[in-house]
Amino acid sequence: MLKRRIIPCLDIRDGRTVKGINFVNIIDAGDPVALARSYAEQGADELVFLDITATIEKRKAFAGLVERIAAEINIPFTVGGGINNVDDVAVLIKAGADKITINSSAVKRPDLIKEIASEFGSQCVVVAIDTKFTEDGWKVFVNGGRMITPFKTVPWAKKAEELGAGEILLTSMNTDGTKSGFSLDITAEVSRKVNIPVIASGGAGTMQHFRDVFFNTGCSAALAASIFHFGEINIQDLKKYLKSENIAVR
Amino acid sequence: MIAIVKYNAGNIRSVQNAVSRLGFESRITDDPAELMSAEKVIFPGVGEAGSAMAYLRKSGLDRIIPEIKVPVLGICLGLQLLCRHSEESDTECLGVFDADVKLFPPVDKIPHMGWNDFITVKGKLFKNVSKDDNVYYVHSYYAEISSQTTATCEYIVPFSAAMNRNNFHATQFHPEKSALVGETILRNFLQL
Numbered sequence: 001m002l003k004r005r006i007i008p009c010l011d012i013r014d015g016r017t018v019k020g021i022n023f024v025n026i027i028d029a030g031d032p033v034a035l036a037r038s039y040a041e042q043g044a045d046e047l048v049f050l051d052i053t054a055t056i057e058k059r060k061a062f063a064g065l066v067e068r069i070a071a072e073i074n075i076p077f078t079v080g081g082g083i084n085n086v087d088d089v090a091v092l093i094k095a096g097a098d099k100i101t102i103n104s105s106a107v108k109r110p111d112l113i114k115e116i117a118s119e120f121g122s123q124c125v126v127v128a129i130d131t132k133f134t135e136d137g138w139k140v141f142v143n144g145g146r147m148i149t150p151f152k153t154v155p156w157a158k159k160a161e162e163l164g165a166g167e168i169l170l171t172s173m174n175t176d177g178t179k180s181g182f183s184l185d186i187t188a189e190v191s192r193k194v195n196i197p198v199i200a201s202g203g204a205g206t207m208q209h210f211r212d213v214f215f216n217t218g219c220s221a222a223l224a225a226s227i228f229h230f231g232e233i234n235i236q237d238l239k240k241y242l243k244s245e246n247i248a249v250r
Numbered sequence: 251m252i253a254i255v256k257y258n259a260g261n262i263r264s265v266q267n268a269v270s271r272l273g274f275e276s277r278i279t280d281d282p283a284e285l286m287s288a289e290k291v292i293f294p295g296v297g298e299a300g301s302a303m304a305y306l307r308k309s310g311l312d313r314i315i316p317e318i319k320v321p322v323l324g325i326c327l328g329l330q331l332l333c334r335h336s337e338e339s340d341t342e343c344l345g346v347f348d349a350d351v352k353l354f355p356p357v358d359k360i361p362h363m364g365w366n367d368f369i370t371v372k373g374k375l376f377k378n379v380s381k382d383d384n385v386y387y388v389h390s391y392y393a394e395i396s397s398q399t400t401a402t403c404e405y406i407v408p409f410s411a412a413m414n415r416n417n418f419h420a421t422q423f424h425p426e427k428s429a430l431v432g433e434t435i436l437r438n439f440l441q442l
Contacts, residue, residue, distance in 0.1 A: 002405055003365040003384060045365055071267050076386060076427045096263045121296055123361055123388045197363050220364060250365045250384040
């Protein structure tokens with residue numbers, strides 16, 4: 001049976017992991033490769049690395065990090081941050097990334113999805129959608145959630161699929177950072193309306209939150225950052241718990 | 251020397267990384283002489299069957315690959331290209347395996363993406379691997395089950411997770427991305 005996936009997300013700035021961690025077995029907590037290896041050993045199914053470096057010069061160094069990750073990590077990984085065109089993607093894929101993720105740049109120019117998919121295949125295009133519930137329903141936000149767009153979430157997800165996205169990474173801004181659980185309604189709706197895998201993101205605080213999003217929605221994977229980084233939830237323990245709740249995990 | 255077939259399909263670098271993590275040297279090449287003189291050949295691939303076959307024909311690799319006498323490992327699209335025919339762009343393939351490649355019926359999410367276990371496993375590639383072990387898949391097309399199928403998996407329909415005919419081995423999943431289980435399978439191949 002196909003398993004639901006658990007995906008830790010690492011924010012990278014200037015080649016280092018941004019958020020602190022307390023794992024005893026990691027000597028250099030800021031080294032993304034050491035952290036990634038530790039997650040892989042705990043049973044993470046995939047990894048996401050988001051480059052939040054502000055300058056273009058430093059962003060180029062990100063490809064070097066991607067090469068190190070690809071050399072050492074034996075599970076699939078996605079990278080994103082600052083991808084605006086096919087050339088940006090080519091650098092990262094060549095460095096060894098399995099998938100790339102785009103967000104604002106896809107909203108600004110939806111054909112970018114098609115261009116990347118036709119060059120590298122749909123399987124490597126993860127379209128990230130930041131969404132928030134407004135008086136006008138669930139809307140798409142860009143620029144790190146700072147700017148609202150005219151797009152409604154479900155039609156945009158469907159459009160992304162149509163253009164060749166291989167996966168949707170759906171982050172609910174209503175729950176992101178709150179540790180109050182994933183937004184089940186929009187996750188369920190997007191998962192139902194598209195025929196590509198959906199990764200739920202935003203709001204994970206407890207192991208039960210993962211169980212709830214898998215039990216109540218058709219999402220294929222769940223992503224979280226801080227609860228893994230700070231050691232609040234160990235991935236191995238999380239998977240043991242999900243198995244005991246009859247959720248199919250590796 | 252392990253030769254990794256170079257053609258217009260992605261994922262070649264990660265295969266080379268995985269081989270080197272296991273302590274083997276490899277070379278990415280499309281030179282027929284190098285492919286024919288290698289100890290083993292890996293035929294990887296993520297991409298589209300039609301354009302991949304067109305490229306192989308243009309470079310003459312379509313005639314070279316079926317003639318290789320040393321152990322060959324096709325991965326993902328590599329497995330599909332070793333079959334007879336693919337529904338993807340209605341493509342004639344290399345015909346090493348007596349099976350056709352079909353599109354998953356759209357009754358569940360496509361691609362089949364993520365970790366899945368086996369229904370059955372047998373053969374040298376799966377030494378120390380159990381049917382309950384999980385490996386990583388990303389594909390929208392699948393090879394039907396034939397007499398050359400050595401491992402089966404089920405997603406929407408049962409399909410060939412791995413195939414073998416003489417010196418030709420192939421996996422639909424990505425051993426290079428399948429953590430320790432994948433390493434075991436890749437090592438089994440490299441030690442054939």
